[in-house]
Amino acid sequence: MSCQHLKSMGKAIENGNVLEVKNLIKLALNKGCRPEVILQEGLLKSIDNVSEKFKNKQIFVPDLLLATRAGNAGISYLSSELLLKVQESFGRIVIGTIRGDLHDIGKNMVKIFFEIAGFEVIDLGTDVPVDGFIDAAKKYDPQIIGLSAALTTTMYGMKDVIRALEQDGIRDKHYVMVGGVPITSSFARGIGADIFDPDGTSAVVKAKRILKCANF
Ligand code: B12
Secondary structure, rough: OOOHHHHHHHHHHHHHOOOOOHHHHHHHOOOOOOHHHHHHHHHOOOOOOOHHHHOOOOOOOOHHHHHHHHHHHHHHHHHHHHHHHOOOOEEEEEEEEEEOOOHHHHHHHHHHHHHOOOOOEEEOOOOHHHHHHHHEEEEEEHOEEEEEEEEEEOOOHHHHHHHHHOOOOOOHHOOOEOOOOOOHHHHHHOOOOOOOOHHHHHHHHHHHHOOOOOOO
16 A cells, blocks of 8 residues: 555654654655645644644643644645646645734645645745735736635734735736635635635635636
8 A cells, every 4th residue: 555654644743753754755655655645644634633632632832833843844845846746837826824823734735735736836924914915916926816814813814915905906816715724605705705615625626617727
């Protein structure tokens, strides 16, 4: 079984062992394990387990930070390996986490889902002010602007980005895609977003549909 090495991923992430996480990804790729499987069954499942343990007070903030670091290192390692292979681009996306919000695991997951699907992704990072999204929209002219938020206090910043796009007269040039733990479809509709998905993989399908990609 080509993906069997992923079984050890949970421990490696929980222990914050960046080197081991990278080795396991490398091994899985060399054995022919599909990147989507490495992401979903390896990285995402392990991070979910860590989140659950944190919720149940089995681990604490320092453990969570170490695990997050290892998870993010795994995501960017997988991403760099894949970028070497992706030739064709379906489109360009700018993505970032809303101002005041430092959560980036979900955003990084979505980023890699899109990279696997052949999109060029420009990552603005976390704590991105409204102007950061507007400047990037003008600079990179992406088809899609992705907004991520994990806090109920920051999610309303998504509306500010959409309003700023309208005020600058460039709202019609970009689709706005939103997601994150507190985001619901009614919230997304209410602020006028074009794409919402609670899960990054379906977001890719929805984005391709909205962009009417030729081979979809
Ligand atoms: C890890 C974590 C942290 C880490 C973040 C590290 C990092 N680099 O990201 C640290 C320890 C730093 C942290 C800090 C805080 N956190 Co925190 N954190 C979490 C935790 C446990 C996991 C989040 C996570 O990464 N999940 C895994 C990823 C893969 O899932 P995800 O984010 O949901 O992303 C998926 C989808 O939502 C979606 N998605 C995400 N973004 C996007 C974008 C688009 C465009 C699309 C389409 C989809 C999409 O796709 C992803 C993949 O499927 C959650 C609890 C939870 N179960 O969610 C709390 C949680 C989000 N944190 C919370 C809080 C309160 C905080 C703090 C305020 C705590 C404090 N008092 O200091 C600070 C805030 C810091 C800040 N300013 O941002 C609360 C938020 C509550 C609320 N109602 O707002 C939560 C829900 C915990 C809780 N139950 O109380 N946190």
